[in-house]
Amino acid sequence: MPDLAPATSDLTSLPLADAASVNALRWQAVTQRDAKADGSFYYAVRTTGVVCRPSCPSRHARRENVLFYDTYNAALQAGYRPCKRCKPDQEGIAERQGQAVAYACQVIEHAANLPSLETLAELVGMSRYHFHRLFKAHMGITPKAYASAHRANKLRVQLAHGVTVTEAMYDAGFQSSGGFYATSSQLLGMTPGAYRSGGSGLQIRFGVGQCWLGAILVAATEHGICAITLGDDPVQLVRELQDRFAKAELIGGDARFEQWMATVIGVIEVHENSAAAQMLPLDVRGTAFQQQVWQALRAIPIGVRISYSELAQRIGQPAAVRAVASACAANTIAVLIPCHRVVRTDGSLSGYRWGVERKKALLQRENTAPGSKDD
Numbered sequence: 106m107p108d109l110a111p112a113t114s115d116l117t118s119l120p121l122a123d124a125a126s127v128n129a130l131r132w133q134a135v136t137q138r139d140a141k142a143d144g145s146f147y148y149a150v151r152t153t154g155v156v157c158r159p160s161c162p163s164r165h166a167r168r169e170n171v172l173f174y175d176t177y178n179a180a181l182q183a184g185y186r187p188c189k190r191c192k193p194d195q196e197g198i199a200e201r202q203g204q205a206v207a208y209a210c211q212v213i214e215h216a217a218n219l220p221s222l223e224t225l226a227e228l229v230g231m232s233r234y235h236f237h238r239l240f241k242a243h244m245g246i247t248p249k250a251y252a253s254a255h256r257a258n259k260l261r262v263q264l265a266h267g268v269t270v271t272e273a274m275y276d277a278g279f280q281s282s283g284g285f286y287a288t289s290s291q292l293l294g295m296t297p298g299a300y301r302s303g304g305s306g307l308q309i310r311f312g313v314g315q316c317w318l319g320a321i322l323v324a325a326t327e328h329g330i331c332a333i334t335l336g337d338d339p340v341q342l343v344r345e346l347q348d349r350f351a352k353a354e355l356i357g358g359d360a361r362f363e364q365w366m367a368t369v370i371g372v373i374e375v376h377e378n379s380a381a382a383q384m385l386p387l388d389v390r391g392t393a394f395q396q397q398v399w400q401a402l403r404a405i406p407i408g409v410r411i412s413y414s415e416l417a418q419r420i421g422q423p424a425a426v427r428a429v430a431s432a433c434a435a436n437t438i439a440v441l442i443p444c445h446r447v448v449r450t451d452g453s454l455s456g457y458r459w460g461v462e463r464k465k466a467l468l469q470r471e472n473t474a475p476g477s478k479d480d
């Protein structure tokens with residue numbers, strides 16, 4: 106059982122990079138001749154005047170004689186010459202960038218706490234902005250979304266291996282989440298066995314993570330995504346899923362689910378690739394009327410707000426305004442079925458299942474989104 110000490114920091118605001126910890130990680134990469142770190146930084150040896158890649162097979166110099174440089178050129182300018190064995194002067198830019206991203210992924214995957222963007226950028230010798238762009242270009246999602254997806258995956262793997270929910274969440278890196286601590290005591294004794302009880306034959310895969318709106322849960326049947334929910338506390342989201350599908354078997358994700366989860370988090374984090382969101386299969390169960398309303402919601406583009414009566418007109422039932430509002434409220438797919446884009450006729454925000462503040466934040470962000478015009 107993890108030590109339930111009070112959380113001291115939030116996952117999204119961990120300490121900024123400090124040179125000592127960056128250098129410690131770099132020295133570790135050098136001593137392990139970690140080829141994944143190649144391209145992310147270079148080290149120079151005072152005594153020999155040579156600059157090397159982290160994976161250089163040469164015998165290691167003593168730590169006190171080693172200096173780290175973000176780029177090969179910086180070491181060159183400082184008067185060092187390229188090592189003849191590891192040839193740091195013969196790397197292409199694309200190779201270096203690919204390696205830098207791969208190295209950052211490794212660091213994210215193995216870090217006990219999610220490193221800050223500053224730390225990651227500094228580790229691979231790039232500016233925050235450049236690193237963020239490069240990472241997204243290579244991986245399709247932001248470093249933070251990647252970390253969320255990785256942690257969620259880790260949690261599911263742990264659950265599948267029969268450890269308790271509390272332990273699994275702790276191991277998956279949720280220990281820094283204040284919300285988790287607040288409710289963790291209620292979780293004691295809740296085991297994956299409880300998840301597997303029931304058994305009406307329906308299998309539901311799920312994952313939880315953190316996004317800019319707070320905790321997020323994504324769940325899917327074999328046919329498609331059946332829930333995207335938002336909240337302050339990932340544990341609470343799991344409980345609600347369990348309540349909603351009391352008879353179902355909740356299991357870990359497979360490769361296809363990972364893909365869906367990554368797409369959902371990517372859409373919510375950067376909300377640029379709404380084309381990918383449109384491709385995601387949804388498994389939403391409701392009356393024919395509800396389905397019709399939800400379908401119409403999906404057709405509302407980013408940056409557009411409509412009223413309930415407008416929505417009622419769109420589905421050809423202009424008198425059914427109240428029923429349309431109820432169908433919106435019954436939506437269980439946050440953001441991807443964008444019920445947040447429906448507002449009162451006077452433009453004011455009505456309620457939102459996942460908190461009116463989240464609705465407000467979503468609409469604000471969509472209005473300022475670069476893709477909102479041509480989406």
Ligand SMILES: [Zn+2]
Pocket residue numbers: 156157158161162163188189190191192
């Ligand atoms: Zn070398």
